[in-house]
Amino acid sequence: MVKAAILGATGYAGAELVRLLSYHPDAAVVYPASHSYAGKKFSDIYPGMKGVADMTLREDDIAAAAEEADVIFLALPAGLASSLVNEEILGKAAVIDIGADYRLHDRGIYEKWYRTGHHSPQLLGEAVYGLPEIHRADIRGRRLIANPGCYTTCSILTLYPLLKNRLVDTRGIIIDAKSGTSGAGRGEKLASLFCEVNESIKPYGVASHRHTPEIEQELSEAAGESITLQFTPHLVPMNRGILATCYARLRDGVSAADVEEAYSMYSGEPFIRIISTPPETRFVKGTNTVDISWRLDERTGNIIAMGAIDNLVKGAAGQAVQNMNIVFGLDETEGLMGGAGSPF
Amino acid sequence: MVKAAILGATGYAGAELVRLLSYHPDAAVVYPASHSYAGKKFSDIYPGMKGVADMTLREDDIAAAAEEADVIFLALPAGLASSLVNEEILGKAAVIDIGADYRLHDRGIYEKWYRTGHHSPQLLGEAVYGLPEIHRADIRGRRLIANPGCYTTCSILTLYPLLKNRLVDTRGIIIDAKSGTSGAGRGEKLASLFCEVNESIKPYGVASHRHTPEIEQELSEAAGESITLQFTPHLVPMNRGILATCYARLRDGVSAADVEEAYSMYSGEPFIRIISTPPETRFVKGTNTVDISWRLDERTGNIIAMGAIDNLVKGAAGQAVQNMNIVFGLDETEGLMGGAGSPF
């Protein structure tokens, strides 16, 4: 039984992690923590979990967590994780950071996009980017996992086979992404109010969203050259779900068969479905599944590759559990659902 | 391993049953059937279940189903189930009817409210009303289970302790209920279009909804006298969830302690939570849980008892699984989730 700590357990991602681990056959939350709600029961904050997760929330104390847990999940604001993790902690527990602090290999890029200092740059080399479908072999047995962002998970997995196989131009890639509102978090912000979100759609973070360099890092690695791309997120009036509509120019002579072959790299993946119709976020809601579909347009010479995930599951907590399963040698799918109900 | 057939597997309730049984450790769907989609894969109709429930749909043939299955779930339009079930079928398989045909003990009341004939009235005496929290002992080992309606499950469980313990007047009871739109089914009706439902709430079936006699039957039994009550359903712009706000006049001298004592009848129930704040449907979404809360109003002398369920789970498919578990001697909670994610 893997003993888990969660720091930041009452944010949406942290709470989803509590929920997923409550069904996990080989893991248990032994140290749920929340700075805002320490001392209260988790189910007082999330009444839907009453009877299932009634444990008392503790302070966000990573040292105490490391004494009791085998793995520490961090669901904290940018900059905080990097000030908490150190070699001593990693000597006692594996750390899976759901936040952004260890995702970018280059400290300068991190500090520029996140506008904050990095407090443990010496650990960047130890961290592995926890996207199992790309870096599974590196994740096994590692101590510090940088769990990818929600937009990035969806975007990278959707485009990776095209770049890895040099099927598209590396210039001019555009990712137009759409997210449910849980991606904005549980903070009491005007822009997150029901009446400000409902019955509307808007772009935000245009040309400036922090997930951009993370996507570029991974796709550059796939392509073997430096990629600069356009990423535009949008806010959609729904609770969950991310859809990434990705545009790239096919290289000369690339055929549909080539594309099909490229995506066959996912054929053994338990959480990726290559489908023939455009993905809909509802069909992955509540699951760790990624639905990917693509279409060639002979008129324009473009490929439109589309991916959908649940931002709180494959985009956060579910992928964190997947990473935990890998790190601890469990079956990678344990505790992670495969099928989405409908309507849900 | 209990082998299950589902007739009407592609309606919302039938599909939810497929989903729930796909996670059930001791049951499997061996005969999924759909008149409209026979010959197609279930996951072609419900793409969220691709990779999980890809079996081919068969024709709604109860005789064929009875040859292969231990239990047959019926999710069919009113009047159809009663024309299909007979002693021979029941001799081969247990039948759990998610529809209304066997819920009302009195054929005349059925035919009046449903405006259709009943085709197997001789079986009404064999059927048990499948509300486990009230009729658990009767359900064990039975062959024909009438799975309660969604509104009725919520309303009956919310009011039952008050009537059983004679705490409220049996006259003047009012149930004002609200349901998510999946309760209207998957039919291609104008009134179910997104643009006709979204951003609005409306009452419907005022003074005439078919769930009324079912609630009255069970509460009359609880009270030991015939009850006539007011039931008004409303359509809410959300996918799932039923909330029943119930009003009754407290009998003289009844105290809060009496009410608390009455509801303690549910204290061992795995799927009922008595909570101190008004229930919210989101906290039971996707689960088989019933959240119940009550408030006494000294000014008016009323008790306001409020219950919430997921209409497709405890109000249909989940309760059907619960009934199956009881009939076949399995742990009653098998395959049924306890905790609701949030937001979901």
Add this chain to the structure above:
Amino acid sequence: MVKAAILGATGYAGAELVRLLSYHPDAAVVYPASHSYAGKKFSDIYPGMKGVADMTLREDDIAAAAEEADVIFLALPAGLASSLVNEEILGKAAVIDIGADYRLHDRGIYEKWYRTGHHSPQLLGEAVYGLPEIHRADIRGRRLIANPGCYTTCSILTLYPLLKNRLVDTRGIIIDAKSGTSGAGRGEKLASLFCEVNESIKPYGVASHRHTPEIEQELSEAAGESITLQFTPHLVPMNRGILATCYARLRDGVSAADVEEAYSMYSGEPFIRIISTPPETRFVKGTNTVDISWRLDERTGNIIAMGAIDNLVKGAAGQAVQNMNIVFGLDETEGLMGGAGSPF
């Protein structure tokens, strides 16, 4: 041209008032004020009004407002209005208070339900309850109008004819009301976040909501006797709209014709429609219309009377404009739309 001031112009009700007055042929906002946003343009806060209402917001200064305006609308938190209004202000401008401070004739009842002191009880006698369909004659030429609450407008207008004509028992009345989320205001509260409201319905303020005494006051006046009733509001995942489902016991011998006759009191009303099907909030969205429908249930002896309004229009800003029109001798319907688009 009536010159209007609005204090609290950036809350949802205040902003709706700015919008409605921007189309009003005989009124203009000369003093828009907001404590939070003084110095900014109104359209910076409400970008949908860019080009239409770009005036600079001023401080919530009632004395300054009274110098410039013929009418001052107050959209302020409970208790604040009563500390601002005095005889001197009323000598210079009419005051239409969208808040609750002057609605209840009895100071004690106000202070008990609102848990705050009343700062100008001497004005309670001067104030008129601004429900034009009931108190039109009293409103003309008055200086201090207490604009009714949203739930109360809907509830009172729905039940008034029944009580005025003694068609129902005055005991046992139940109002089960449902509101869109704009009723919760623009405050940055956890409970108002999209992800906390969407896909759920909940009761709140059970047996304790502040609109209760206001409804009782007006219906008691109609009935000629003191009425205590049950009022339960619910939060619905939609922007706008209130639905009140009201239950009362018909007195012996009362017929459908009697009820029809009672509701005919509204036959000349420009903003009330008596309809034959249950009201849906979408059909009054954005308008000052009240849709009312009723059904007799012979089984229970009850009448179910149902009303729907737009909480921000007839429930707040629209009714305030209607009151302004009456006070200043304009056509009562000026600047107030009659028809609701669909879908909207």
Add this chain to the structure above:
Amino acid sequence: MVKAAILGATGYAGAELVRLLSYHPDAAVVYPASHSYAGKKFSDIYPGMKGVADMTLREDDIAAAAEEADVIFLALPAGLASSLVNEEILGKAAVIDIGADYRLHDRGIYEKWYRTGHHSPQLLGEAVYGLPEIHRADIRGRRLIANPGCYTTCSILTLYPLLKNRLVDTRGIIIDAKSGTSGAGRGEKLASLFCEVNESIKPYGVASHRHTPEIEQELSEAAGESITLQFTPHLVPMNRGILATCYARLRDGVSAADVEEAYSMYSGEPFIRIISTPPETRFVKGTNTVDISWRLDERTGNIIAMGAIDNLVKGAAGQAVQNMNIVFGLDETEGLMGGAGSPF
């Protein structure tokens, strides 16, 4: 007073036209028609218009309409309008076709994308593409106006200044558009059910949507060269609104000042707002306004130009009224609102 006929008055666009004309000071609907509902009152189908538009619906008979009306609005399925309009009709009344039949100058392109024959190709030369901000001078006094599509209005107006002024590459343009569900119409289709749309987003018509050639036609004209572009629509769980996020590569040396200068072509336009923050569909809901914003990305060399409209107003009925106003020499803004309420 302009006398108007509407054929197809009970679809969402037709009904919105009825609503808008009901407030128009210089126009009136004299011949509302609906094949499905002929003989019923308009307000029986749209109860929100009760008391405002109670006229009886007539048959979709263009000849009869032409006898009574000065202008005939057609809101009909593709292919039907082209079989109804002829020189005789145009001799009696102006025709504003809200459908697609006269939008494409090239009959072959129409027949290819719409997969239907064109029944009056001889009129294509007479028709003017009714986008007033581009073709205003041509619209005045014309007899046959092809009212633009919803996606196209938004996309063309957003990109036009960039192409007209040769600021961007004509190759590689991508339009990622998102629409509310009213764009799918009032047909009783499974994919339009509340439970199939809510809580999800999906692309559709990828590389094949019929609005593509219409956008290409107009932007090619602006650029003075043939443009092929990528257009991808998405379905969003909201009633109304279109957002077009457009991507193009800036030509070398183009500065922000150049872009600003280009968009200044709209500075006198009553219905276009150039704003500094990304547009949100809620801020144009219910209005004929287009909100446009743009951002240069130095990293990628792209411009991201974003536009938002209400698909039923500027994207259909509102623009049709605007066209009518121009054709008949009325003030172009008559009967068309400027400000959007919020929340709405």
